Amino acid sequence: GTPTALMVGSGMGAEKGILIRNGEAIQTFKEVKAIAFDKTGTITKGKPEVTDIVLVNDVKDQDILYFAGSIENGSEHPLAHAIVEKAKNQNIRFGEVEQFNAVVGMGVEGRVDGEIVLVGNRRLMKEKNIPYEEYENELIRLEEEAKTAMLIARGEHLLGIIAVADPIKEDSARAIALLESMGIKTAMITGDNKRTAAAIGKMVGITHVISEVLPDGKVEEVERLQKKYGTVAMVGDGINDAPALKQANVGIAIGTGTDIAIEAADVTLVRGELTGIISAIKLSRSIFTKIK
Ligand code: ADP
Ligand code: MG
Structure with a gap:
């Protein structure tokens, strides 16, 4: 039976x-x-790793990883782990984070040492009025390589892009x-x-x-x-x-x-x-x- x-x-x-x-x-x-x-x-x-960092003008690698890493340290998302790992590998010590908030389907926001920091996709940047359009071609290039590209902003300005690949x-x-x-x-x-x-x-x-x-x-x-x-x-x-x-x-x-x-x-x-x-x-x- x-x-x-x-x-x-x-x-x-x-x-x-x-x-x-x-x-x-x-x-x-x-x-x-x-x-x-x-x-x-x-x-x-589900184990993405950072593959590319695209920097705006005179922003330094260390800066973008400091701000993005500090915020992402409070997130459970696999994308966050990738950024935190990369920052830790470069011996970056994270700043003081306040008002951390995960924005569903978009990314994360919060204050690092008092400054507003955003890490997320186009939707998040649009919502917070951060211009990123100049970097659209870079985003497309990374995405066509099957990578997930995240935009990082500090205050009202874009710092750059961190892309990850998940095997x-x-x-x-x-x-x-x-x-x-x-x-x-x-x-x-x-x-x-x-x-x-x-x-x-x-x-x-x-x-x-x-x-x-x-x-x-x-x-x-x-x-x-x-x-x-x-x-x-x-x-x-x-x-x-x-x-x-x-x-x-x-x-x-x-x-x-x-x-x-x-x-x-x-x-x-x-x-x-x-x-x-x-x-x-x-x-x-x-x-x-x-x-x-
Ligand atoms: P999935 O699990 O398929 O990645 P999510 O809804 O969790 O779907 O995320 C959708 C998108 O939102 C991600 O591809 C990314 O662009 C953005 N996102 C979500 N969480 C984060 C985060 N912690 N840091 C950066 N971007 C994020
Ligand atoms: Mg999943």
């Missing part, structure tokens, strides 16, 4: 690094028509190709900008790229995919992904991700390898053709 099959399924899953929290998921997997992936920490390793997981492209060959559509949902998202999408073979999505918007995007395709799985690792994991017919968390995502999901990919999804689908298809 089904309970035995589910137990067998769970055992086989555990062997392949798939932890099943909700037994129903094993049944649902075989119905999945489309899978949506978060970008950072799901398709990529793609070894098996992401293979997982996407296998899913597509099984007739399953793939999509990526990210808060990152459209060019970076498109570049990453191209590198792993995802054509349907949904970018510049605010944290609350991921649920809506999953709903849209459900209307279009029917049964949809969502894969993610972040706190922001949790509501979308719940909305999906199968929520899949990355084992190395946040506890909130893991608790919201039906299954966990323990080692974070996306090819685990293929094992789960094959398992589901085989179990439910055997028992009738």
Whole structure:
């Protein structure tokens, strides 16, 4: 009967690094028509590193890393960790931070030694009236290299750009190709900008790229995919992904991700390898053709 099959399924899953929290998921997997992936920490390793620093006029490397690092020291975002690491490697000691504030989907702001400092995307600079348009070509160049470019402002002026690259997981492209060959559509949902998202999408073979999505918007995007395709799985690792994991017919968390995502999901990919999804689908298809 089904309970035995589910137990067998769970055992086989555990062997392949798939932890099943909700037994129903094993049944649902075989119905999945489309899978949506978060970008950072799901398709990529979630360990961005600083690759480029573009400075305005006579600003120094040390200055931009001091101000950006001081503010980002208060943020949990992977982008923040990259900047803080870079600053620490250069033996920069951070300043006194007040009024720290994370601006959802845009970046961070606060005062460093009393001066207002902003670190974030174009949206943030527009909102705070910091001119950056002169650097648009630099931003585009970096983004087309699949990098995330952050603008740094001190007071009313731009200090420059810090760009980071987040390496793609070894098996992401293979997982996407296998899913597509099984007739399953793939999509990526990210808060990152459209060019970076498109570049990453191209590198792993995802054509349907949904970018510049605010944290609350991921649920809506999953709903849209459900209307279009029917049964949809969502894969993610972040706190922001949790509501979308719940909305999906199968929520899949990355084992190395946040506890909130893991608790919201039906299954966990323990080692974070996306090819685990293929094992789960094959398992589901085989179990439910055997028992009738
Ligand atoms: P994601 O998890 O896909 O990166 P977020 O909503 O967390 O989505 O972030 C969207 C965008 O907001 C980032 O790509 C970045 O441009 C900006 N951002 C968010 N947090 C920070 C931060 N701590 N420092 C700089 N920029 C940030
Ligand atoms: Mg993520």
